[in-house]
Amino acid sequence: MRDSRCLAAVNLDGGHFFLSPEERIPKPYLMMLSTDLYFHKDFELAMADSLHDAYMVKAKNTTHMNYMDHSLLFQDRKQELGLGAIDGKVMINNINRAVSAFLDMYVKKENDRISTNKLINQLEALPETEIDYRIRSGVN
Numbered sequence: 001m002r003d004s005r006c007l008a009a010v011n012l013d014g015g016h017f018f019l020s021p022e023e024r025i026p027k028p029y030l031m032m033l034s035t036d037l038y039f040h041k042d043f044e045l046a047m048a049d050s051l052h053d054a055y056m057v058k059a060k061n062t063t064h065m066n067y068m069d070h071s072l073l074f075q076d077r078k079q080e081l082g083l084g085a086i087d088g089k090v091m092i093n094n095i096n097r098a099v100s101a102f103l104d105m106y107v108k109k110e111n112d113r114i115s116t117n118k119l120i121n122q123l124e125a126l127p128e129t130e131i132d133y134r135i136r137s138g139v140n
Helices: 040-049 075-081 088-106 113-124
Strands: 009-012 029-033 054-059 129-134
Touching: 009 088, 029 088, 040 054, 040 129, 054 088, 054 113, 088 113, 113 129
Parallel strands: 009 029, 029 054
Antiparallel strands: 054 129
C-alpha cells in the first residue's frame, strides 16, 4: 500500500504482515474474515491505528477455504475439503457484493456522506455476516 497508485486495499481472509507501530494502514481498507482463523485481533489493531476508513466483514460458519471457488464448486464435499457450513452461493455473492461496493466507493471516488452510509448499509445487509467499521475520512 505504499504505492501511490493504490487507492484502497481488500484483504480476503489473510494476515497483516506489514503491521507494526510504525506502519499504519494509509488507505481505505476492507477485510473479510472467516470464523476459523486468528487474524481477528490483527484487524482490531489495524482498525484502531488506521489512517483511513476500515471495514471488517466476518462471514459466519466459514473457514479460510470458503474464500476460494471450492465454496461454490464443492458443496457436496464441504467436510472433506475443510469448508464451513455456509452456502457456497451466499459466500461468493457476499464477497462479490462487498468488494464491488467498497471499490466503487474508494476507487471510483464516490466518497461522500451518502456513499459512506450506502456502503455501510450494503455491508450490513449481507447475509450470515457480522460487520465492524471505523470511518476516519471525515465524511461520515
